[in-house]
Amino acid sequence: MTSKKQLKKELIIQSALELFASKGFYSTTIPDIASSVKISVGSMYNYFTSKDVLAKEIIKYISLYLGNKLQNINEEKISTEEKTKKIVEVYFKTASLKPEMIDYFLRIYLSNREVFKNGCEGMICVNEFVTEIMIYFEEGVRCGDLRDQDFFSAFGLFMGYLGGMVFLKGEEILPKALDTYIDDISYNIYKALSK
Amino acid sequence: MTSKKQLKKELIIQSALELFASKGFYSTTIPDIASSVKISVGSMYNYFTSKDVLAKEIIKYISLYLGNKLQNINEEKISTEEKTKKIVEVYFKTASLKPEMIDYFLRIYLSNREVFKNGCEGMICVNEFVTEIMIYFEEGVRCGDLRDQDFFSAFGLFMGYLGGMVFLKGEEILPKALDTYIDDISYNIYKALSK
Amino acid sequence: MTSKKQLKKELIIQSALELFASKGFYSTTIPDIASSVKISVGSMYNYFTSKDVLAKEIIKYISLYLGNKLQNINEEKISTEEKTKKIVEVYFKTASLKPEMIDYFLRIYLSNREVFKNGCEGMICVNEFVTEIMIYFEEGVRCGDLRDQDFFSAFGLFMGYLGGMVFLKGEEILPKALDTYIDDISYNIYKALSK
Amino acid sequence: MTSKKQLKKELIIQSALELFASKGFYSTTIPDIASSVKISVGSMYNYFTSKDVLAKEIIKYISLYLGNKLQNINEEKISTEEKTKKIVEVYFKTASLKPEMIDYFLRIYLSNREVFKNGCEGMICVNEFVTEIMIYFEEGVRCGDLRDQDFFSAFGLFMGYLGGMVFLKGEEILPKALDTYIDDISYNIYKALSK
DNA sequence: GATGAATGAGCTTTCATTCAT
DNA sequence: AATGAATGAAAGCTCATTCAT
Numbered sequence: 001m002t003s004k005k006q007l008k009k010e011l012i013i014q015s016a017l018e019l020f021a022s023k024g025f026y027s028t029t030i031p032d033i034a035s036s037v038k039i040s041v042g043s044m045y046n047y048f049t050s051k052d053v054l055a056k057e058i059i060k061y062i063s064l065y066l067g068n069k070l071q072n073i074n075e076e077k078i079s080t081e082e083k084t085k086k087i088v089e090v091y092f093k094t095a096s097l098k099p100e101m102i103d104y105f106l107r108i109y110l111s112n113r114e115v116f117k118n119g120c121e122g123m124i125c126v127n128e129f130v131t132e133i134m135i136y137f138e139e140g141v142r143c144g145d146l147r148d149q150d151f152f153s154a155f156g157l158f159m160g161y162l163g164g165m166v167f168l169k170g171e172e173i174l175p176k177a178l179d180t181y182i183d184d185i186s187y188n189i190y191k192a193l194s195k
Numbered sequence: 196m197t198s199k200k201q202l203k204k205e206l207i208i209q210s211a212l213e214l215f216a217s218k219g220f221y222s223t224t225i226p227d228i229a230s231s232v233k234i235s236v237g238s239m240y241n242y243f244t245s246k247d248v249l250a251k252e253i254i255k256y257i258s259l260y261l262g263n264k265l266q267n268i269n270e271e272k273i274s275t276e277e278k279t280k281k282i283v284e285v286y287f288k289t290a291s292l293k294p295e296m297i298d299y300f301l302r303i304y305l306s307n308r309e310v311f312k313n314g315c316e317g318m319i320c321v322n323e324f325v326t327e328i329m330i331y332f333e334e335g336v337r338c339g340d341l342r343d344q345d346f347f348s349a350f351g352l353f354m355g356y357l358g359g360m361v362f363l364k365g366e367e368i369l370p371k372a373l374d375t376y377i378d379d380i381s382y383n384i385y386k387a388l389s390k
Numbered sequence: 391m392t393s394k395k396q397l398k399k400e401l402i403i404q405s406a407l408e409l410f411a412s413k414g415f416y417s418t419t420i421p422d423i424a425s426s427v428k429i430s431v432g433s434m435y436n437y438f439t440s441k442d443v444l445a446k447e448i449i450k451y452i453s454l455y456l457g458n459k460l461q462n463i464n465e466e467k468i469s470t471e472e473k474t475k476k477i478v479e480v481y482f483k484t485a486s487l488k489p490e491m492i493d494y495f496l497r498i499y500l501s502n503r504e505v506f507k508n509g510c511e512g513m514i515c516v517n518e519f520v521t522e523i524m525i526y527f528e529e530g531v532r533c534g535d536l537r538d539q540d541f542f543s544a545f546g547l548f549m550g551y552l553g554g555m556v557f558l559k560g561e562e563i564l565p566k567a568l569d570t571y572i573d574d575i576s577y578n579i580y581k582a583l584s585k
Numbered sequence: 586m587t588s589k590k591q592l593k594k595e596l597i598i599q600s601a602l603e604l605f606a607s608k609g610f611y612s613t614t615i616p617d618i619a620s621s622v623k624i625s626v627g628s629m630y631n632y633f634t635s636k637d638v639l640a641k642e643i644i645k646y647i648s649l650y651l652g653n654k655l656q657n658i659n660e661e662k663i664s665t666e667e668k669t670k671k672i673v674e675v676y677f678k679t680a681s682l683k684p685e686m687i688d689y690f691l692r693i694y695l696s697n698r699e700v701f702k703n704g705c706e707g708m709i710c711v712n713e714f715v716t717e718i719m720i721y722f723e724e725g726v727r728c729g730d731l732r733d734q735d736f737f738s739a740f741g742l743f744m745g746y747l748g749g750m751v752f753l754k755g756e757e758i759l760p761k762a763l764d765t766y767i768d769d770i771s772y773n774i775y776k777a778l779s780k
Numbered sequence: 781g782a783t784g785a786a787t788g789a790g791c792t793t794t795c796a797t798t799c800a801t
Numbered sequence: 802a803a804t805g806a807a808t809g810a811a812a813g814c815t816c817a818t819t820c821a822t
Contacts, residue, residue, distance in 0.1 A: 024308070031816080039782080040784060041817090042783050042820080045817095046782075106305075107308070111219075111306030111307075112219055112306075114222050150376065152363055152370070156359035156362075160356040160362075161351060165355065167305060172317070173347065184345060188348070191387050192386050200806080224790085236793085236809070237795080245792080431797090431804080431805065432802095436802065440797080497695070498696075500696070501691070501697075512757070512758055540761075542750075547742075547749070549749050554745020574735060575741075582774070583773070593785095615814080616812090625787050625788060626787085626788070627786070636814090
């Protein structure tokens with residue numbers, strides 16, 4: 001594939017990501033996306049063979065983006081407590097600066113099973129992201145900071161908590177900005193997971 | 196309204212709840228629901244004036260159901276730690292016995308903003324449920340068990356965590372049954388929230 | 391038929407007349423009419439076997455009402471010119487005091503052929519009204535006031551003109567009240583029809 | 586828009602015009618129109634965004650057509666009496682050769698207020714036609730042929746009369762062809778409007 | 781490769797009419 | 802005679818996808 005085509009694909013992914021996240025999967029039409037990228041409807045299908053395929057590529061794109069951020073944190077030589085806080089920071093910063101990413105993850109990927117059923121079974125499409133959380137957890141256990149509990153219980157706490165807060169923000173229920181909760185929340189999480 | 200009509204309404208709510216939760220809001224059609232209740236399409240509209248209205252009545256129904264369960268716990272004369280565990284138990288038991296309820300909450304209500312925008316602003320439609328979590332938290336603080344932090348941070352932890360676990364279960368990622376996590380998770384939560 | 395039933399029938403006719411005239415035939419539903427008369431939908435069908443039948447009875451009711459008014463004028467011992475003016479007066483007064491009648495005539499009866507096709511062929515359902523115009527015209531000719539032209543040409547002038555003015559009024563295009571045109575219009579008509 | 590698309594639009598307008606005029610607005614369905622033009626239902630909506638919009642474009646189309654005819658007459662150097670007759674001729678000729686146009690005007694446009702309410706307020710959508718009648722009337726007054734009465738009274742006479750005759754013809758009540766009334770009617774009108 | 785008109789299945793919703801109570 | 806829940810055909814409209822140009 002020419003890199004020109006690759007660039008256009010990413011352009012489409014970005015636009016579709018924003019539209020899906022703000023209007024929902026079913027309320028966003030292919031013509032909506034095409035016109036936001038200023039290409040024709042027919043052309044869209046030269047890049048993505050169906051609306052579902054596009055949706056799946058978007059979640060992989062997000063997983064890669066967040067996975068990279070977490071990888072950088074995991075590679076730093078800092079305490080597990082500091083890593084915990086940095087992860088919360090990255091998550092909330094993304095939710096502030098690129099809200100469509102977290103929204104897509106929470107509202108499109110997690111909620112439209114029928115769309116991602118074939119091709120994203122298990123955690124295939126969010127593999128990079130989950131892997132980094134796993135590394136964070138296992139290293140925390142190895143170096144004696146975290147309790148050696150079931151990974152999924154820890155993962156559920158971490159991701160559920162962060163996702164829940166972003167949801168509350170999205171519903172305009174949270175009275176303060178997300179950043180102001182970083183200390184509280186990373187403290188809660190570390191307190192829950194540590195020995 | 197006659198109680199007979201009221202009964203039929205609840206029958207429809209039950210059936211629609213299951214269908215929405217398993218197939219998604221947009222992939223479930225009014226004919227789908229009608230035929231699952233064995234009434235005609237037209238008849239549906241004698242009970243609910245639109246598909247959106249039905250969706251809103253369902254979330255209120257769920258909120259009432261869960262709110263009642265939590266109210267019972269809140270009224271018990273037990274420690275905050277025990278209450279915490281009981282709430283986790285109720286939530287997971289519901290997720291096991293009536294999975295459609297939690298699924299609906301997570302996948303339909305939280306994710307289809309455009310549907311609930313008008314009529315369920317803020318937390319109007321999940322009022323009963325949220326209120327009981329608030330009572331749990333405030334009593335925990337009053338009696339000195341819980342730290343007096345921002346309610347929403349605590350709420351996000353509690354609900355995000357539980358929701359996250361059910362999500363993982365739904366994706367068939369959790370290796371064990373939900374119940375087996377009850378101790379771990381209520382311990383994590385209490386540890387995070389307590390003084 | 392008991393006179394009680396007859397009274398109810400007229401009540402329904404009155405209500406339906408107003409609804410049809412203001413909202414149109416197809417935009418007025420049987421439930422609309424039933425609830426405006428405070429009876430049940432099913433009951434409606436004990437009085438009128440279908441919506442079309444109701445529509446036809448209404449136009450007959452209007453024809454009878456206007457026919458009676460014209461009959462009174464025709465029986466007066468006054469000049470044709472005076473009769474002309476009185477007819478215009480009656481028509482405009484009806485359009486002011488019972489606008490639904492003229493509106494129904496113009497917008498429902500004349501425009502929904504498919505509804506009145508069977509049962510109101512020709513002028514069967516507006517017989518009483520047309521007959522009186524015919525009497526007015528023939529007496530006017532007999533006594534030498536009016537030219538002996540084709541009746542339908544005269545009828546078209548008279549009724550088309552009056553209907554056209556009420557239409558303009560209904561569209562809120564006429565700058566003044568209908569009554570203020572009575573002299574102009576009866577003058578125009580008499581001028582056109584007289585010898 | 587390509588001229589090819591424009592041509593198709595006019596084809597649809599022509600077909601829809603005939604169907605609406607003969608069967609009524611509500612009894613003509615989009616599938617009816619689509620199949621009469623031999624295109625798919627979905628395709629219809631690439632040309633007109635809704636049934637109402639189509640209805641409004643049709644009345645503008647008719648107004649333009651008739652407006653042009655009248656403009657030609659107004660530009661001729663003939664007496665007001667001759668103009669009067671020519672207008673009647675054009676109107677009746679249209680009613681004979683393109684009866685759907687006059688029928689649409691009388692039965693669809695004038696009677697389905699709810700359809701034309703938004704977008705055709707006042708006389709916006711029949712502007713061209715009304716303007717020419719206004720020019721005819723004002724020139725007639727200026728050159729001393731017509732009495733200087735209220736324009737709407739004159740307009741109501743002219744249009745109401747002609748419309749009334751076409752109605753009678755449509756109801757198959759008129760014993761003779763419309764053309765045979767041209768002399769009578771233009772005489773009546775001129776007699777009514779002249780000094 | 782790009783276009784955008786065409787497709788048609790499928791959606792939500794309406795409503796005249798029926799009929800068991 | 803009165804009720805109003807039930808019916809189901811049919812409406813307007815949408816939209817992912819195709820394909821001739």
